[in-house]
Structure formats: C-alpha cells, structure tokens
Amino acid sequence: MRRILGILLTLLIIMNISACSNSNDDTKAIAEETVESNNDIIIRLAGGDWGFPSPYLHYSRGPGGFKMYLLFDSLLEKDENGIIPWIASEWRIENEGKDYIFTLNDNILWHDGEKLTPEDIKFTFDYYKQHPPVWNSLNVNGKYIVKNVEIIDETNLKIVVDSANATYLERLGKARILPKHIWKDVKDPKKFHSEKAAIGCGPYRFVEYNREQGAYKFEAFENYWGPKQRVKAIEWVPVSDEILAFEKGEIDTVSPSPDIIGRYEKDKGYAIKTNKGFWGYRLIFNMEKRSELKNINLRKAFAYGIDREEMVDKVSRGAAIAASMGYISKEHIWYNDNIQKYSYEPEKAKKFLKGKSYSFEILTGNKGAEIKIAELIKMTLKDIGIEIKIKSVDMKTRDAAVKNKEFEIALIGHGGWGSDPDSLREIYGTDTQEDGSPSSNSLPGYYNEKIIELSQKQMKELDKDKRKEIIYRLQELIAEEVPQIPLYNTRSYFVFRPLKYDGWMYTYDHHYPEHCKLSYLVREK
Template sequence: MISKRYNIARHLLAVLVLVLSSIFLMCGCGAKQAGQAGAGKAKEQGQVDVIRLAGGDWGYPTPYAVYPRGPGGFKMCLIFDGLLERDEKGLIPWLAEKYEVKEGGKQYLFTVRNGVKWQDGKPLTAEDVKFTFDYATKNPMVWGALDKKDIQKVEIVGDRQVLITVTEPNAAMLYKLGMVRIIPKHIWEKVDNPKEFTAPEAVIGTGPYRLTEYSKEHGTYRFEAFDGFWGPKQRVKVIEFVPVSEEVLAFEKGEIDLAGITPDVLPRFQKDPQYKIVKSPAFWGYRLLFNMKDYPILQHKELRQAIAYAIDAQELIDKVARGAAVPGSAGILPPDHVMYNPGVKQYKPDLQKAGELLAKLGYDKLDENGIRQNQKGEKLSFNLLVSSGEVRLAEVLKEQLARAGIEIKVQSVDMKTRDARVRENKYELAITGHGGWGNDADYLRERFASYSKGGALMASAPGTPGYQNEELNALLDKQRLEFNDQKRKELIFKAQEILAEDVPEIPLYYTTGYNVYRPAKYDGWMFMFDHHSLTHSKLSYLERG
C-alpha cells in the first residue's frame, strides 16, 4: 500500500489534455443517457464547489486495494461504476442501459450503454465488461467479490451485449452482478497482483469523480468531478474527506458539511432553521459471534439462548449508542429490512430463564466470585475478542453476563487485527460491527448455511464456524432458487424463525443515528434502499429528476 501523498491529477494531466475535446463532446449526450439510467429528466439544480466530509484512511480506492469496509468501498464507487446502481427503491440500470434474466435465472443479458468513456478518454466496450468478470473470478475483488464457482462463462453476444451464464440460479445473483465494479481491460490486463496495484492509472474508471489527491497518513481524499462523465451532471464539483478530531465540533465550525450525531446532541440543532436533521435506517449493527467449531461447549443451544436472555439490548443502546439504535432481532434481519419477520422469537432480558437453561446444562453452582460451574468444577468463562473501538460495548456486555454467572474476559485489538482473526476463526467469542444488514436476504445463506463433508463440518462463512441445521440449509438453498418475491419471502421468514430458535449468533443492536447538515449549502443527500449512510451513495452528489 502506498504511503506518500499523491497528486494524481498531475500524472493524468497530459492524457486529459489530449482527450479534453472529446470529453467535452460527451457532456451533451451524458444528460440524455442519465434519464435512461433511472435518474429521470434532470432539473436545473445549483452546483456546489466543494463538499467536505470527515476523513480517515480506508485504503487506495480501487476494487482491490480499498479496505474491505463500507467507507472505503463507497469512496471507490465514486470512481468506478457497476452495471447497475441503487437508488431509494431498488436496483436501476447504470453502465448497462437494460438487462434481461433468462433461462430461469441461469443467464443474465446486459446491454452496455453506448458512448461511455473511461477517464483517460478510451471508450468503454463490451470487451471491458467481459474482461472484468473473467478477471474478477480469478482475482476476487475486495468490493463486489464473486466466487469463481458462481460464473460458468461470460460471452459477448452482440455489439454491446454481454451474456453471463451462472453455475446455478440464484435470486440474489442480479444484485451481485450489478454491484461488480467494471475496470478497464487496457489497464488491468497487464496487472498480475491487483491488490498491490496502486499506480495513478489504477484509479481510472467511468464514474462521476476522479481521485486527485490521497494521503494514507492523514486519511484524506480529494475527488473532482469528471467532465466526461456519461451520466447525471455532478451537483458537487469537489468532494474532500478531511481529518477531524471531533465530528460535531468540526461541523459547527464549518470545517465539514455533514455530521453524524447522537440523540443527546439533537437539541443543539433541532430548533435552528439553518439545519436539517435526517434519521438513518438501521442497516449498520453489532453482532456477538460464537466459535462453535473450536469450542464445543458453545454448540449447546441452551447456552447460546441463556446468553441471549442475559443480554439487555436496551441497556447497551442507552449506555453505548446513546439511544441511537434499535435492539437486534434474533432472526438476524433488522426491522428496516424488506424481508424482516416481526413474529420471530425474541429474547427479552430474563436472568431467571437464563439460569434455568444453564442449570439444565449442569452449571448449577456458583464459585466464590459468582461464576457458574458444573460438578467437575468447569466454569463458564469465555474470552471476548473486540476491536479497540468496541471496548465500552464489551465492558457493559461483560457486566450483563456476569449477572447470569458467566465470566467474560475482554481482549481488545485494533480493528484490522480483529477482522483478520474473525476471518481465520481465531477467537472464542467476538463482537464485530459492520453495515450491509439491508442487503439481499441471501446473506443469511452465506452466513449460516453449512454442509457435512467426509464427516467434518464445513461452514460456508467464518461468522458461524461449527453451526449446522439441515432444515435451515434446505430452506436457504430453496430461497435462492425462488424468483417469485412473495414465495421467497415466505421462505426467508421461516429461516428467520429457525435462526431465532438456534441463536447461532446474537445481533446486539442496529444503529440508527442522525445526520445534520445545512440545506442552504447542499440538500441533495439520499439513502440507498439497502444502506444506512447519506454520504455513501454516489447519487447523493448528482442531479436527480
């Protein structure tokens, strides 16, 4: 990863000067095509010179070098487009002006938009799209990763048409294919180690913004509007991510133009007409993970249920999230999800019930410190892995579980180390927080489906090592083959009921929070239908009908 400060605009200046005339010619057709992309006929909307937002290093913004968390990926999406994009209601055509699902979900035919150019002036072709999917199946992207087993073949079947044949039908496949970032063949075909490719040309995309500055040390980014962008006109000319020590104070001083705030800070802005406050949907959350594979005691459903009964989600929200969250659902999907089942079993705080379940497992005695133990003297004591930013959450959780006689020893590491250890199953209990809870419900299959192979349990995702439920496997396999939305929803509802009973993990809470901004400065912000952040949508910075 690069460490020095880049001024990428200087590297590209010579190329851009050569193609400037062709780029300006593109602007006229771009507005017309924007309507076809689902943005509607553009209205006359004022342009803002610079929007500044709170910064932080999330990696070099390519599909391969960016850090695998939302803030980095969405910065990268300002540069790189997908075949489809997301607005408030769902998927919309983007680099693909239209698409067809064929052969019962086995094939996807995309018609590539005409007249799109890369930021170095070369035209986007169907060959670029085919190359991207071929390359990405061999070299999975950090963002929009595809499993090479998912794609059977990619063909160019017309002047601007690409036919993708998948190994098996999957109701979530259109979403996945649409989110893959398209990269230029003429640049990436020469790259053998994409994760190490951080040259200036690595950030040439077709998107509305070019990266002109990046500092890993300071966590700063500068994105400038690409004049040759094919789509909706940019309402914001420059987007800067700058370091701030305290986001709310920086907002009040005018150093940044939007800030996330907690309920206790709301009164400072609520009665002042110069501010606008927006509540975020609950698509970012924390979950408690169990490594059942390496710690067989955690395979007991009664133990996991007892832990769920010992947890007071509202206390966590009040003490840690300052009230800006909603309790986790035992069925995993959050209340704002389009397929949320409100009827699943939930675990309200009940220490008596927790104690009964633990006694049933033989842990019916307390030692001198109040820790439960069985007849053999074995204690209910677990190591809890968290990142340094989650220590307060872990400490409150530790207090709650202690009331049920369960000892927790908190192990705090930096976020990257915690993420790596979770991926490698090197933990006993762990807390992880992330977005994506509003994504297609197929993530339940990716997270919880498991299979037996040669007598050994093979979990499909590191979040639930050692968990297996054959009925759930069958339901999750069936839902991915169901293209009728209502029938699929019924299957997802049933899957949530099983998960709520089994408790393979515990969603602690989903954050909501609030954003405050000055509409007189800029008022184009929007949420994507499945995401929690106003600043992450590229449509937030573009003209809309």
Template sequence: MGLIAACLCLTMIFSGCVTRSQPDPSGTPTQNPGTGSQFVSPGIVDTIHLAGGDYGYPTPFQHYPRGPGSFKMNLIFDALVEKDDKGIVPWLAEKWDIGADGKEYTFYLRKNVKWQDREDFTADDVKFSIEYVTAHPPVSGADLSAIESVTVIDDHTIKMTLSQPIAPFIYQLYSFKIIPEHIWSDVSDPNTYSAPEAVIGTGPYKLAEYSKEHGTYKFVANENFWGPTPRVKNIEFVPVSDSLVSFQQNEIDFTGLSPDTIDMFKSDPGVYVFQQPAIWGYELSFNENKNSILKDKAVRQAFAYAIDRDELVEKVGRGAGKPGSMGILPQDHIWYNENIPQYEHDANKAKQVLADAGWKDSDGDGIMDKNGKKLSFTLILASGEARIGELVKERLKEAGIDVTIQAVESKSRDTKLKQGDFEIAINGYGGWGGDADYLRTKFCGTNFGMQGASHGRPLIGYQNDEVDKLALEQLKETDTEKRKQIIYKLQEVLAEDVPSVPLYYTASYEAYRPTVYDGWMNMFDHHEVTHSKLSYLDRTEIAWV
C-alpha cells in the first residue's frame, strides 16, 4: 500500500510541505491470511517486547550498519524529515523552501523542541551536526558532500546551499540525524564515545538499558517529546533463541513467519498475519578488481541466464518473494521498468553467450578460455545463506561455471565486502525500495564529490560511461517525470550490462497480537514495520500542513 503511495514522495520532495488527512491509526497491514477479524485499538500500552540481539550502542556513530541498529538509534535521534507510509514528511523542520535553481534550501524549524536533557534545540545544532558528521562520518548517515555552505538565519531558520541540484536531497536528509552541539562539541572521537550523554536526542524515546553481552535494549517514552504522543511507554528488546517459539509463548509480541508456519495461526483470531512488500533482497556481487575475468560482460550475462531466480523464490523463500530483476530496482519499486531483459533461466543460453564471446565448452570439464584457463570462482557468503549458495552453485555448474563456496560468519562476510576481499559474494540487505539514486551510488564510476555505497564503488571495479552519464543526469533533474524516464533508461542499460545479479527479493510474513498493540505502520520504502518510528506514536495527532 505504502509503495504505491510513495509516488507522492517525489512530489513532496520539491513542494516543501505536505497536506494530508489523518492516517489510519491501525497502520499499513491490511490483510490477514487467518480469520480476518477486526480489532479495536487499546490506546496507550505499557510495554511491548520485541526480539533482541546486539546491534551496537544506539548513537549515530556506534550502532552496527545493519538495519536494526540504525532504527534503534532512530528512536532517540530525529532528522529534519521523517518517513510515513506515503512518503517524506516534515519532522524537526516543519516546512522548507527550495530556490528556483534547485540549490538553495531554507528550512523552518519547529519551535519549543527540547533535547532530552531539557536544553533548547536550535538551528545552531543543525549547522553543528552538518559540520560534525562531515568531519566524522556516521555509520549510515546521509551523503551531505554536496552542501557548499550553511547559514543560520535565526534560531529556527537555516539555509543550505548545494554545489549542484540534487534531486533526492530531501529524501537523503532522513538519514541525517541531528546531534546536540552542547554535548558533542568536545567529543573528538565519536566512535568511542559511549557516555550516557551520547544517547541524548530530541526523539520520542530514551535509552534506559543496554547490554551488549545479552543483546538487550530498553527504551522508555520521552515525557518531553515535542511530537505525537508515544503510544508505547516501554519498548524492550529481549534475547530469544527462536522468535516463533517465543511469540507462541507470549515472550515477545511480534515475529517474522516463514510461509510454512502461516497455517499455525489461521484459526487463531488473536493473531494478525500480513505480508511485507518485496524490497529486501539478496544479491550476487562481482568484484572486477579482484578477478578481471568478470570485466567480460558475457561472463556476467552468463551468470544471469544460468541462475534460476524463480527457483530461489520457491525453494529458499518458500514462495514468499519475487525473482531478481537485472535492472536492479525490484518489481515493488515505484519506478520499476518492466520492459527490460528478463534473463529467463536457460543454461544453454548461458553457454551460447559465452561461446559467442570466445569461451570454449570442454564437454564435461567446464568452460575455459582460449588458453585453457577454467571459468572458476570462489563465492563468499554468510553461513545462513548456504542454501542460496548451493542452488546458485548447482545452476552455474550446469552452465559450465565452477564455483567453490566459502561460508563465513555474517560480520566476516560484511568485512570482506567492505574491504573488497572477494571475487563473487552473496549479500542480503534492505533499502531496495528507496530513492532510485542508489543506482548511482552502487554503479556510477564518476561520483563528482558524491559518496558511493560500501557495497558498490570502488570495490566492485565496474565502469560504464553510459551508466555514469545517466546516473548523473537523474541526480540533477528536478522534474519528477523527466527524472523517472532517465531512471527507466538507466535500468535498461544496467540490465544489458549486468554489473551484479539481484537473486530475489523477499516478501516476508509477520505476525502480531493486536490486543497487545496494533499501531504498526510501514515506511513507504522499507520492509519492516518495527523499524518505523511512527509505528510507536499516536498518528491521529499528526496533521501535516
């Protein structure tokens, strides 16, 4: 539902304000494969329990880069804008103006906002935060490198001037969390700063407890929060060995489900089951810097033909998902281009593509080049992705491509990806529903001062002049429809060139008990309702004007 409505976001980005009727407080989930019973909101609840796990100290600089870490931090720290199920909405900035040249942004900040230690929030904090995170990049913050100057006009007005028009600039500001100048101005190393003051923000929740050893967190409602009333007084993340079992035993109030466990709740009127959009995905990445054979487009296309992505959906995702698109953007993305090469599974077609490029089929010994070198790769993956790796290996073998699997712990896999210590790798992550500018951060070889993603340049070694041209054109195009057409063309070029292979996008099932809490809501571009700050707030109090 939120994905379709996200079309509004791209209009909102340039309007500076949002007009909206009050959202449905029951949130995004709308379909129950079980009884379909309707529930009445219990209003404010005392405590909800969610599955724990250590994702780092929830400051912008010390949480772990995986999604659950950033969204725990997001409960404490606010940005100028926020996301609901329809798009980008005003938050610490109640409105903004954009200059005719697309480079000047004037933000009008909310008044009477307090930090959690009762100090006043002002425009000086915003300016300081920009300067501080530029000098000390946070774990997963916004790309602010295009900001040329920042001018504080008064306590509640600030102007940012960009070096060039940046179409998704407002969208990017969601990831820019404001920190208090009076605390951080004397902190020289934010990566080691773990004092209690490090988790003081303006957000709706305060950190009450954190145990790295046990992976537990307790967040308590901020009694002085400037915005909508928190509907949950306490959010506790507790250790569980099996989320589903813990949910059945009422130890936690929300759980993910596999398709084969949905039937367990069909006759339970107290459990609400729903399916998320398919915007969390697995990808097979190529590192052309590590193995120059991967610079051959025919080899990459052969991977796309050889891997049976529908099989991955059925056998790994148990039918809950969609096959990867070679245009990178998933089918549930608002700007997905359906008119791109689909690369239906065909081992013979993979062999033919290689043969046309000069590779030889050695009749049982695999594909070799003219010098007799075998087409062989080492595949890095996390141990939890072993089944994906096995199926990928089997299908590639049918096409004459030999793969050796190296399974490691997930954090080790992430480190290898970051350092470029791999030939090919499987990685799963969210964000596939985000602004399409991520195609630039992943694949553009000319960043013009814009940062690339950790799983993209420069480690991937990929270079395509047309991709660079289109990626930079869409970045500067402030006309939404024109930008969309550029993104469509960019998907076509990427689908032809296959810089990576999206394997499949998951469409997970999740369950909760509405009699405990029913306020869950998707962000328009994200797959997990528990990650949404607005999920925990009384959205009937929100009226964007």
C-alpha cells in the first residue's frame, strides 16, 4: 500500500511540475527519473533446471537460452516488428552482400566494469569458429560463415562473410558477445563453470544458480549502457504446483490450461495474453533405422490416419491449431495456405497401405500432454493397420536420442516455428543439426533433391518477394512429400497481474513474453 501511495504522490508531483513548467523536455526528464526511482520490482517465475546461463552451459531449449540472453547482449536485437539496433547502433551491407559494417554504441561496460571494445567483437567471432556455443547461428550447411573480422577504428568494424545470404544479418546480429579478457585463456568452454562465465554486458547480471532446486536470480546491472531496466531483479523459484503458487503470489505469471482460464477472465486483477502458435509438436520419422518409412504411401497413411483436430480438442482443449503440413506455422507471415491438406480420413489411409500392416515404436517425453498425444496416435493408427508401441522417457533423454538418431519415430515439442523460414532448410534440406536447438533436428534418411535445391536457393535470394515465392513452393513440396507429421501448434495463455507488472511483450517471431529481453526494459514511445 505504501508503494502505491508513493507512486500516486510522485505522479501528482509530476502533474504539478508539468502545469507550472513550459518545458516538455523537463517533464519528460522527470517522468524518466520517476521510472528509475521506482525500479524496485522483483519478478518471480517458475523455476526448473535449464543449465548454467553461459553460452556454453545452458540447456538447448528456450528456457535455458533465453536466460542467458538476459546476461549477454548481441550486435542486434528483436522487437515486435523485426530486427533493431543494440550493441551496434547502425549497420550497412557492402560488397554485394559479403561485407557487414557495424558501428558500436559508446561506453558499454561488462558486468565486471571493464569496457567493451571492438576487440571483444572480433574475439567472439574468432572464438565461436573454434568453440561453437550451444545456440550457434554462425554455421550454415556445416560451414562457419564468417571469413574475417576487421577492426576499422574504436567504434567500427567489418565482418566479412563467405557469401551473400538473406539470413546472415540476423545470424551475425544474434551471436552473443563474449568478454575477451575472461575467455581468451579458456581452452574448453564446456568445462568453464566459474561465475565469470556468466559475465556479459546485458541488462541483468548473474547472482545465483542452484541446480538442484532449479533456482536462479539475476539483478539489474546498474551501469547498463542501454534502455533502463523496469525490473530490479528476476528470480526463478522452485514450485510444485504453478497454479497454486501463482494464486498465492509466489510467482507472477502462469500459463494455465483452458479448463481453468475462466477463473482469471472474470477477475479484473488479472490480465490474459494469448501466445502465438510458434510452439508445437511434430512426429519425426527415422528413415535410416526404418527404411519402410521412405515409402511415401506409408507416410501419407500416417498423415490421413492421425486425427490432429482430436488432439487440439482433447489434449490442448482448443488452445491450439492443427499444424500445416508445410511446417511453417499458420500464424507465420510467410505461411502458404495453398498446399495439400490432410484431414482425418482412415479409409483413405488404408488405401495407401494397400493391405499391408506395420509396427513401430514412438519415443516420447514423459509429460502428460505428450503421453496423451502418443496414446491418441496409437489408437487411430491401430484402426488402419499400424501398431504403435510407446516408449516414454524424460525430456533430456528423449532430446538426446533424437539428436543421436536413436529412435524409430519420435514425438517432440519445441518452439522456433515463428523464426526465419530458413528453418525449412535446417529441417528438410540438410542432414546436420546446425544451431543446437531441438527445432533444427534433421530427418534421418530423408532426401529430396528438389527440396534441397530450393532450400539452398531461398537463403541466397536477397529480393524479399522472390524469396517468399521460393518459400511458398517449398511448403507445397514438403506437404506433398510428408517427410514428417507436424501435429499442432499451441496457442497457450499467459496470465499475469498488471498491477504488479505490465511490461510484457512479444518479439515478432517468438511466443513467450517472459523470454523477451525487452519485456523487462523501458521502451521508447
């Protein structure tokens, strides 16, 4: 109550000063100072172990990487509409798309007080070539894209890449910058467990990590060069029941199931956002292990024999959309609706099987939703002549098995469905896992020359409209081929208390506001 009264008193002071002053600039300055003086908010989120938050030790899924992003800045960032300046205040592209010249902001400090220089940028890109981080945006088709980094002067540098490529600005821009004075003598970054490994130049600094409890604490970095923090600290705390913890005020956000969302809709103390469908489930075929899956008729039988709308209704309670067989999410700006679609048609599925029967093992995680999805798949496929055995393991074990191709068919859920459509090349047009995340898993044993050709062509096409045409054609081919089964994309709910904090936002390509660095910073009007 005292805090609310303090805020009201401050607002009254601002109103009085505004009435007595003829300077809009003075009023703006006082308002900005008020934001700074009231920066005492502590956000608490549900915990869980996602690894130590260095670029080399966090777990590959989103909750691990996005924690690390709060500590480490990059040349560029993302907001609701696209790529924006960050460490680099501006950039230009020369030499027919092969030279990227970045101008750096002044007076950027590392969390230990040392000043960031162009040497740190050059060191980072050289170091990543020898030691790829967990999230590695700098490898394409198995090759490192940076040929050389040249320091022009104290605030400018040039990054020379191997070829002109539509995806390279984002790839260079999102690489997390490392402090040279800390990492230059680190021979094996995966064994560098010192707290110094979490020193970045981001808006928050590392305070605490408890692996057993899955607890983290970050605090606002007082000498941060960029936008002022709106949140004093962010804590991830262990909870056994997220709904109960949220309603008791122990955590500040929750993603409830549709069954109970009504209790928040009727209460003005809560606000609700609906996440975009950029997280989803898919069924991956391992054609190396089970060569029968190279038969397109068998894959089409799977497509017609699985009731994806039933999954939306029964598993997600309607808070989802059946996924596109062209993979690109239906909420993506480059989604092509003019592709082959597969509704649940068991009789048509049987025709594709031509009287044959099959038996496969599906590897899945052990969470409730994944088990339910697998059970529904098992039931509907049994009706058409495909027997399914379900093997459930913990998430990390399943992810490792998928990465190592140790499965027949795998059910996996992940984000990244709103990212640059080069994701189609990473999944369908290459046999390597490039960026280290589950969303880039390739399809073992699958090969289609035309899809590979278009996958390579789209990233080299710098004309946006022409590139979009290629992406549309790729979705059409992928839907016709059915190399895997995209199941559904979730449209989950995000509930919070606006009186506690109302700064949550989404970047244009991601589905969780708590993952967004800008959610915790003062935004320019």
